[in-house]
Structure formats: structure tokens, C-alpha cells
Amino acid sequence: MKKQNASLETSFWTIGTRVGVIPYLFEFFEVYYCHPVEEEIVNTDPSATPLIYPQAMLFNVFKEDGRLYHAEPKKPLGLFGKGEAGAIALAYEQGWDLLINDYRPLVHAQGLGIRCISVPHFVVMLYEAKRISKKATLGYLNRLTPVTSSALLAEARAVVEKLAKQKGGEGR
């Protein structure tokens, strides 16, 4: 299996950390981040400086571990927040995938012809690749329920059920 290059956008990292799938990412993707994305992930509010969010801690660990690569776009978009503008431009300029979990910039990036991978996509991929059980897969999808469209989750669950049938038994 050949790894795909991908530009990381903050929403994917943040939601992916909440759900718990980020450590699996590096088997499938060479993950590139630009500085605005790093700042968004790592920064806390000035009034809460001693706090370190889990997504920030995880980012620092993988960065020090050498699993996250740095790259900057030549020309960030003049749209959205700084992280979104940088990450979309990087994916577009390099012809990479975009790891993103925020509707509005995702739709814009799709309009530019960028393949946009969200956390639910990645969860289903992990099941198909036999990295996680069916129970874990449905558990990860359930955790996304508060912030994800019910139609999208229904499609993801339907694909998981079909895959389970193909695998035989309960699909493990």
C-alpha cells in the first residue's frame, strides 16, 4: 500500500483527536502541515496559557517524533481562517489530499478539485484495512454524532455493514 501525501487542516486534527484515530493516520498518509495550522492546534487563549489541549500535546509529540512534515504554500488563499487558507492552498499547489473536517472550507476545496478526507472517511478506511474492529468503527462514528450530519453518518454506517457482510460473520 502506497502512502498518500496530504495537507493537514486544523479541524481534522482536532476532531480526530477527540475521536481517537490520529495515531493511525501515519500508516496511510505522509502528513504535511503549514505554520498557521500548527499555531491553531497549539495555541490556547491568552487567559488560559497554562492549559495544553490534548490535540496540542499530540501534535507536539508527533512533530518531535518526525512523523509530521512541514511545508508552506506559495500563495495562501485569501479566504477563511489562516489555517484553512494555508492548508487548502498547500493541497492545491502540490496536488495532495486535504485532511479536513469543516463543511464550508471542505466544499470550497472540493470545488478546486482537491480530494477532501474527513474523519468519518478515515474511520471507514481503518475498518476496511482491518486495523480496527466493527465495534470500534461504530463506536468512533458514534462519537462524531454531535457534530456530524446524520445523512453522512448513515452512509458511513451502511458501508460498514456491507463490509462486515463481505468479511463474513459479524465482520469482527
Add this chain to the structure above:
Amino acid sequence: MKTRNASANKAKVSKTIRLTPEEAEEFSKICQEEPFTESALMKRLVLEGLTRYKLEKAIAAYTRHEISIGEGAAVAGISYNRFEKELWDRHIMVLKDPQFLQTLASLGESFEQPQLSQAIRTVKEAGVEIDEEEKGRGKG
């Protein structure tokens, strides 16, 4: 060594508000319960109110799909992480994707997962029913 921060060194601007006698009395009572002068408490309440106002404005714009999470954080004047947490805690929908299955099929090809493409074809043909309980979740 600088002992005062930049904000403290900035020139201050006075703003005047008019309260009814009842409102003024209530404010004075609260001041007596707090270790602040009336002026300091009023400033604190105004700033807290401004923060809340900006956050609610950003959340409303995000819910209407007018802005992204990054833009919402900028409008609210808080970090990306804090704004995303507000969306999560309030169950505001951040993700929908009309091309979800199409992208998943494309990933199946890239990662040599033929079973995935087959499963997606079957799901597309059969259509997907959305659980009634699920329909109400994820505002926005």
C-alpha cells in the same frame, strides 16, 4: 524590567451609561458584595458581556454556514481550539459532505481496497435510510 503590560499602558477612553435608580441601587448592592470598585466591576462586566456577545455572534454565523471554524474563532476573538470546543459542546454540525461516498470510493482505489468500492456500489444502489432518532442530531 517592564512591570506593566501593553494594555495597561494604553490611553483609556471613558464611556457613560445611564441607569434607572433601581438599576443603580442593584449595581451598588452587588459592588458591596465584591472586592471591586464600582468602576472596576462595571468594566469587568462590560468586557465579559462583549466576549459573550462576540462568541454568540460567531456561533450564529457558523450555524448558518456563513463562516468556517477558523473565521468563527477570529470573530469571537478566541483561539481555534476554544471555538471548536464551543461548537462541540453545543452539538453544532461542523461536517456534511454530499460527496462522501464518492470520495470514499476514490480512497478505496488509492489504497487498493476493492471491497470498499464494492460495498459503496451496493449502498448507492440500495439507498440509505436515516434513523429518525439521528435526524435531530447535529444542529446547523
